[in-house]
Amino acid sequence: MNIIKTASFAFFTLVFFSCKKSNLNNGSGSGTTGGGTTTTTTYNDLWIPPTVSGTTFNLTLGKTTKQFKTGAITNTYSFNGTNFWGPTLIMNKGDNVQLNVTNNLTDQTTTHWHGFHIPANMDGGPHQIIDPGTTWKPSFKVMNNAGTYWYHPHLHEKTYEHLAMGAGGLIIIKDPAEAALALPRTYGVDDIPVVLTSRRFTANNAIDFTSGVYGDVQMTNGTINAQVTLPKQFVRLRILNGEIERGYNIGFSDNRPFYVIGNDGGLLNTPVEVTRVKLMVGERAEIMVDLGKDAINGTLDLKAYNAAQQFGFPGGEPQTGGQFGSLLNNIDFNLLHIKVGAATATPINAVPSALANNVYWTAADATNSRTINITGGQGPNPFTFDNNVYGFTRMDQTIKLNTTEKWTIVNNNIFGHSFHVHDIQFKIISRSSGAVAPYESGWKDTVFVPLGQSVVVVARFDDFANATDPFMYHCHFSNHEDGGMMGQFLVVQ
Ligand SMILES: [Cu+2]
Numbered sequence: 119m120n121i122i123k124t125a126s127f128a129f130f131t132l133v134f135f136s137c138k139k140s141n142l143n144n145g146s147g148s149g150t151t152g153g154g155t156t157t158t159t160t161y162n163d164l165w166i167p168p169t170v171s172g173t174t175f176n177l178t179l180g181k182t183t184k185q186f187k188t189g190a191i192t193n194t195y196s197f198n199g200t201n202f203w204g205p206t207l208i209m210n211k212g213d214n215v216q217l218n219v220t221n222n223l224t225d226q227t228t229t230h231w232h233g234f235h236i237p238a239n240m241d242g243g244p245h246q247i248i249d250p251g252t253t254w255k256p257s258f259k260v261m262n263n264a265g266t267y268w269y270h271p272h273l274h275e276k277t278y279e280h281l282a283m284g285a286g287g288l289i290i291i292k293d294p295a296e297a298a299l300a301l302p303r304t305y306g307v308d309d310i311p312v313v314l315t316s317r318r319f320t321a322n323n324a325i326d327f328t329s330g331v332y333g334d335v336q337m338t339n340g341t342i343n344a345q346v347t348l349p350k351q352f353v354r355l356r357i358l359n360g361e362i363e364r365g366y367n368i369g370f371s372d373n374r375p376f377y378v379i380g381n382d383g384g385l386l387n388t389p390v391e392v393t394r395v396k397l398m399v400g401e402r403a404e405i406m407v408d409l410g411k412d413a414i415n416g417t418l419d420l421k422a423y424n425a426a427q428q429f430g431f432p433g434g435e436p437q438t439g440g441q442f443g444s445l446l447n448n449i450d451f452n453l454l455h456i457k458v459g460a461a462t463a464t465p466i467n468a469v470p471s472a473l474a475n476n477v478y479w480t481a482a483d484a485t486n487s488r489t490i491n492i493t494g495g496q497g498p499n500p501f502t503f504d505n506n507v508y509g510f511t512r513m514d515q516t517i518k519l520n521t522t523e524k525w526t527i528v529n530n531n532i533f534g535h536s537f538h539v540h541d542i543q544f545k546i547i548s549r550s551s552g553a554v555a556p557y558e559s560g561w562k563d564t565v566f567v568p569l570g571q572s573v574v575v576v577a578r579f580d581d582f583a584n585a586t587d588p589f590m591y592h593c594h595f596s597n598h599e600d601g602g603m604m605g606q607f608l609v610v611q
Pocket of ligand 1: 501534535536593595598
């Protein structure tokens with residue numbers, strides 16, 4: 119039985135009821151929402167993005183529509199006409215890939231390959247602008263480990279809007295080391311993309327990206343009230359927090375343990391057993407959960423246990439509306455309704471005890487240190503780093519090629535933030551107010567910096583030097599990033 123506080127249960131009924139009325143595309147079922155009361159719920163089948171594989175990837179970002187709710191159809195942006203979001207790109211480590219990104223919007227945009235270790239001028243940050251009606255053609259060698267990455271717009275001051283409208287997609291990298299392990303990897307069957315976000319809609323069903331930063335309606339892979347049937351065995355979920363600002367404290371409705379097998383930059387050395395994982399904007403977690411002991415047709419829910427978070431947890435604010443409120447704030451809510459179906463012919467029935475042989479940098483490996491302070495955010499001032507609003511032509515940091523650096527991100531400010539660095543994967547060395555969670559012990563490109571904490575990370579800046587083209591570091595809350603909470607660094611010979 120779910121444990122939902124009375125106040126949030128009353129609210130849940132409301133959400134389910136309105137979804138039931140909307141009676142969308144496909145799929146239905148009934149669910150028990152908690153408090154001992156059974157509520158009939160209409161679920162919608164989880165949309166699984168189509169895949170594109172090979173070494174040439176043609177992406178077209180355009181204006182589309184999606185019937186999210188009853189009544190007016192919603193205007194969206196998506197890649198390759200997928201209505202909202204985009205296809206999942208499947209790449210092999212070591213391949214030289216060619217990407218052709220056509221911008222069919224009326225705005226300029228960019229497309230960033232989040233987590234990738236590639237040259238700065240291929241990175242798709244704010245400098246690689248794609249004019250409307252043109253095609254950007256980056257090419258690079260895939261150097262990252264097998265794992266879950268993503269692509270998304272990154273035009274300065276437009277990232278929030280383009281992302282909110284739906285532009286984005288997952289990238290799965292494969293490599294021989296991962297392929298040698300007994301892991302679920304049949305996409306859409308036992309290896310499931312789970313992209314978490316939420317949106318607020320206007321009265322006529324337009325996506326509202328101006329009245330507040332937190333959505334009122336949760337969606338998984340762009341599906342509201344999503345359900346999926348998964349086989350009676352271990353399954354793998356590739357979870358991305360693809361939000362504007364909300365964090366997710368993720369667990370299952372029966373509090374069953376599950377295993378984190380991968381972070382942003384690929385597999386952990388060993389699986390980490392947990393019952394909750396906090397996933398902030400931009401972060402990915404690959405998890406495995408055992409459905410082998412569930413009854414066929416049994417159900418459970420993947421949920422956000424976001425009630426009663428410490429101040430500074432994005433989406434923990436108490437308000438139900440306005441700029442920093444939403445109907446999903448400070449409550450527990452469903453992310454994915456899971457129905458258990460028959461096992462596949464060759465099920466995975468165990469978690470491997472060893473996954474990878476990552477050798478991580480330590481603080482002792484660092485030959486240079488720098489400190490980045492989170493600043494601003496009060497009164498009319500935007501959030502910033504080191505009191506500098508992002509400057510398109512100002513280089514904030516210069517790093518010598520082939521150095522290992524220790525970065526300390528200091529948050530003596532007023533709220534938590536999700537800190538992302540382009541170019542590299544880092545290792546989290548320490549958190550000033552508590553241990554680094556074992557489930558975030560792998561390669562990372564994004565880290566939550568809670569209010570009142572300093573986080574130390576170590577990274578090596580190798581392979582790509584360029585005297586003019588910078589990489590970005592920024593808050594991954596796209597509203598903060600657009601407001602100027604971004605800096606840029608050059609890696610130089
Ligand atoms: Cu921020």
